[in-house]
Amino acid sequence: MTGNTRNDAGEAIAEDGGDFKPLIVAFTCNWCSYAGADFAGISRMQYPASIRVVRLMCSGRMHPGFILGALEMGADGVMVSGCHPGDCHYTFGNKSGQEAVETAIEMAEMAGLNGDRIHLQWVSASEGALFARTVDEFTRTINGLGPNPLGREPVDPSVVEMACSIHEDMTVAFEPSQAPEATREGLEVLREAFDSTHAYRCIECGKCTGICPVNARYPAFHPRKLVIKGMYGLDGELAYDHTIWACLECGLCREACRVDVDLPEFVRRLRSLARSEGQGEVGTHGGLIHTFDRLCSHSHNEPDLTSWSKEGRLRFDPRSDTVFVSGYAGALEQIIPDVEYDTKASPRDAVRILNMLGVRPVLFETERPSGHDLYYTGDNNAFGRLASMNAEALRATGAKRAVFVCPETMHTYRDLYPVVTGEPLGLECVHVIELVTEALAEEKVALRMLPNDQGLGAITYHDSCRMGRMLGLYDEPRQVIEETGDELVEMVHNRGYADCCGVGAWQRCDPASRQLRLARLVEAHEAGANRLVTPCSRCTFHFKCQQCHDGAEETPSTEDVEIIDLATYVAERLVKL
Amino acid sequence: MTEEENGTSEGEEGKAPTEEAPRIGVFVCDCGLNIAGSVDTQSVADYAGTLPDVVWAGRQKYTCSDPGQMLIEDMIEEHDLNRVVVASCSPRLHEPTFRGTVERAGMNKYQFEMANIREHCSWIHLYDKEGGTDKAKDLVRMAVAKVRLLEPQEETKVRVETTALVIGGGVAGIQAALDLADSGFKVHVVEKEPSIGGKMAQIDKTFPTMDCSICILAPKMSEAGNHPNITLHTYSEVQSIDGYIGNFTAKILHKARYVTTDCTSCGDCADACEQLAPNEFDIGLATRKAIYIPFAQAVPSQYIIDMNTCLGTEPIACGKCKDACEREAVDLEMNDEVVEIDVGTVIVATGVDVYDATAIPEYHYGEYPDVITTMEFERLVNAGGPTSGHLVRPSNMKTPKTVAFIQCVGSRSLKNGHPYCSNVCCMNTIKDSLLIREHYGRDLKIDVYYMDIRAFGKGFEDLYNRSKAEGVRFIRGIPASITEVPDNHDLRIVVEDTSLGRVLTRDYEMVVLSVGMEAAHDAEKVQHLLTLSRTSDGFFLEAHPKLKPVDAPTQGVFLCGCAEGPKDIKDSVTQASAAAARAGILMGAGEVTVEAITAVVDEDLCTSCGLCAKVCPYHAIEVDTKAKTPAHVIEAACAGCGTCAAECAFGAIHQRHFTDQQIEGQIDQATASKAEDLVLTFACNWCSYAGADFAGVSRMQMPPAARVIRTMCSGRISVDFVLRAFANGAPTVLVSGCHLTDCHYINANQQTLKRVEKLWKRFDKWGIRKERLALAWVSAAEGAKFQETITKMSEIAKTVTAKEIKETKDIIARNYKFKAEKMARARAKKAGADPGAANKAKAKAKNGT
Ligand SMILES: Cc1cc2nc3c(=O)[nH]c(=O)nc-3n(C[C@H](O)[C@H](O)[C@H](O)COP(=O)(O)OP(=O)(O)OC[C@H]3O[C@@H](n4cnc5c(N)ncnc54)[C@H](O)[C@@H]3O)c2cc1C
Ligand code: SF4
Ligand code: SF4
Ligand code: SF4
């Protein structure tokens, strides 16, 4: 390897720093900072030619996704500037600009990048000198840090395309007849999609569409017609059909299809097709979750996702034959700070349970995000990288058995990694709830109601798509809940036919998605439950978000349904015998 | 492959054993383009002309046509041919045809052989003309090698018992029994239920003519009950069937009914009985007593006690029925009994079961009271049914105002159901919709949810149009779910109307699931009783789908009705008459010739070790191991599997027409093939060879690697054959036969398994790669499995190097003595002194008395 190499987490080595020309993306607000930069120009103030300015009306337009996105695409540094606090032309827009920068720094560090690559500086219209000085100093900082390690790899073109492509809430009505032809590669993707999902078997019964919770709320998305278009050879229409991004990948249609067409996988492959044709769609929350995962998918970075393990006196043992895979969704808290939910709780409580069952697992320190969301949004490249790195790192722990709490993560490791990496995972995969039911059967532990559970009323259990339809764990959670003596009631749609929480792979959070979430909460309420237990921390998050945003006004009753993580529910009620 | 390398010398056995020198004619068939399209038939014929003892070779467009057969006859005469090879289709199809041809020209028909260059070659290598042509040449060379050694044979005849056994008393079984009985044959009908009648007895009206089902069936039922030539065994089961065509022995279990034939079905007993159970005939929609008659028109018209519901056989426990019966027909001490009958032919008419819709969770059948099946619908609209013909919602016993039918429930589905179309349910629903119209007029709204309406039969489209004219709405799309509306039991359907591409949500008061048919649940039992085969969908496989549609692959056994596949009453009855006619032909003739393929003992070589007798599945070999008398084959009992011949270590027992020399001749020629991925394949006649044919008929493409040697049973394949193939340089060998429970010779393939396992063990010890010898159970329906196996084996063959082959040859030469060598030694010894002579004399003396 030649040139500069630097591990952001560790020692910086600048072998021939002289050649390095930092590239910095600078976001400025229109009223103060952009004007400040103008002023620097008029005054002929000299500063390094390292910055490329992106003008926004207000620094409040900033989103952490922009910052991380710029880094992902190879920028060596990102600078954000706006009006000084109190001077904001939009009262306090710059406050959220500041929050975006803080979030971005936090996430960048979690992903293994040096937070110093991101810099915030308030610059007023008259502070041309300050602007020039800031650029000068920041350029020097970046010079010291060396090039962005990600910039060394060619950027995945589909990621660039995505950044330039249609955003969820800009989705326009699609005029099929105007779609151009698909490219040759696109046709190849489509052919494979047909073969591998058996879509050619479709006998047009329509059950998939009848059961699809998205179609019920957003009829433009029509699963059966996607298959039929493929069969009729309308490839271009498929590649340019933006409705595909509405699919939740929930798997209900697969459950319903009588001839075993794997429709969710078909849609997933259509997404790969769309990406390859430059028709990707940025995921919800500015695509930040996907960007974060992609940042972590580069071998140069050493992300650290173990912060959850530092609290709560958890016991680990590096020699154990059991390793715990957290699937920790760390980024969530940063992204959606107004939802009151501690995402660290789920992995922490899972390990608490394990400790109580007498298991001290290996802490999976080199864990990266599973890539689940990248997979289901059709980003095969980044997913492939995460799959092989995670699988290898997991084997390197020397453990024989991997215990999971996050159903998405378990599904990804157990079902997807072997297919994508082409080799068996090599470890037995179990869900912590399976260990609990085992221990219950052996009468090693019991579950007891908490003193304040008394009189709380019935509980319902939400089968998350991954836990139910993909892992097939329907009975275990129910058994555990009933073990406490709590009254378990079922929602109308349950088990294999349970509706989704409304967000799949963090792609869209649109009106259909919100309606679906609300409908689920209404179902819980109608079933007579005032607590809803779910095994998936994403579901928990989405339900809570629903409640704190629009749930309350529309149907006040659903607000009363308390959302509880399965792991937390169990950990609090488990007793050793 | 040279002879020295075989480790055996062709010596005397190799020579054609008949006096006359062989004069062979080879007839290569184009079969239009079926063969000529992917095999260069002219070059095959030219090549055949160069083979030893071939005096005439040529090609024809259609060998089986009259001119084709005439050419064979002419050439036999002109060139004085005494052996004929036809290279065309499968012997399973045309061997009888050509045997007839050569016989007409004065040849012995056993000196004829076929090379299957269509099913096993041209059809499965459509895109590899060169490979296909090379393979065809190999197949012809193998056939010529065998035909040179074929001997003339005389066939024997066996008597055919003129009694038939019909298993299953549905409309098909009844029809078959009546046809046979009217032709003067005795018939035994075994029905597992207390009454004959089958599904048709439960149906209200029948499409397309809307006759009352029981009104047209009941006369036939009572005719069968009263016919002097018919014996009904109801509430009975066939326990076992032994024997062979013309001479089967069946054991029939009569389950105790606890009511004797003195019963006049007055019903006094049932009035007295207080124990209730769901009525099976009405699918649980009504109840019956513990002592009951299944339905009014039941045949025999005789009550029966259901002991699970009865309070007990102890009269003290209850016995009310016994007291009530004036004819003293109730016998609570009755026992099961087994009767044995001898029959010449068997007709299988075991029908179908109705798909169990509880397996489809989204429709909540069995959970929501107003979701019913079409069978329940039949009972509800039937005047003799539980509601006297009133269609009511089970939830409130009121007539529904809206009814939805859902089609294809359990059919045309890979999940929760079966992949095939059940054939009758579209028409049945159309019929049901008209029945509703008849009873309730147009006020009752009817919607039918379907994917396709299959109205293919005579009069079917008319009925469909009538239903549409009557305002029945046909909506294209299958409901994704049914949910019950709380409080009133209404049923909410969510469905995509696929014509409009729009999801509809509609409420109905009743939903009828148009359930499909599935193979009878005990079909597997019947399958093993008669060593039949079933297709992947569970229905019985016919001997040939077009030309022998009602013959089972087992000779003397015939199929009819839904047991063979889902069909309506008309087709079931048509097939029943066909099966009766086929069975009648056999029984009318009174005897059948059996192929001259039975075993014979060479007393000179027999050491009286008794190995052959041990493996014979038919106990057809007598041998006294103590007295050292040579083995003796009871020809009438021998079925001709050849397992004994493969087992004998001294070559002392032969199977006629499938001798060691003949098969070894084929092996030697097959292994002389140029194909580097050669898979020398042994296939039994009934399953694997038929499976390979099926792959051909289905045009399943595979590499031209296989050279198939047909034996009647895989039990014929000896350790010698396999090792000879390897010693000759074959890279891979495949042994294939019927699945273990499906052997056509009881269980002869168990020996195959043992032999192959033994070989694998030796290979392990000797250091020969085990995967070069494969064992595959391929049924007649598993063309795809044959294709898969050959493809896989040819891949393995490609990995076998010349060096490896050489090593294998050396290993075998060092470690194994072939039978031929032992025989030669034994013969040489005998030429000196004859130690067998004394035993032979003894045996002769014994047989003489
Ligand atoms: C709901 C429904 C409606 C239908 N409506 C019509 C219609 O309107 N018109 C029409 O043409 N067709 C109709 N059919 C089709 C019709 O029922 C069949 O074509 C007919 O019943 C086939 O007769 P079968 O004798 O072959 O079989 P079955 O009627 O099934 O009779 C088989 C008999 O064999 C017995 N059996 C099974 N196994 C054994 C065993 N191991 N030993 C002894 N006995 C055994 C069974 O008990 C049964 O009595 C309908 C079918 C269904 C399911
Ligand atoms: S996976 Fe879910 S959202 Fe996507 S098409 Fe299927 S049912 Fe609809
Ligand atoms: S459920 Fe399956 S068969 Fe039916 S329309 Fe959808 S993909 Fe086609
Ligand atoms: S007959 Fe009609 S309802 Fe029955 S399986 Fe065939 S298509 Fe479906």
Ligand code: SF4
């Ligand atoms: S083993 Fe087979 S061939 Fe030999 S005597 Fe018995 S039935 Fe006949």
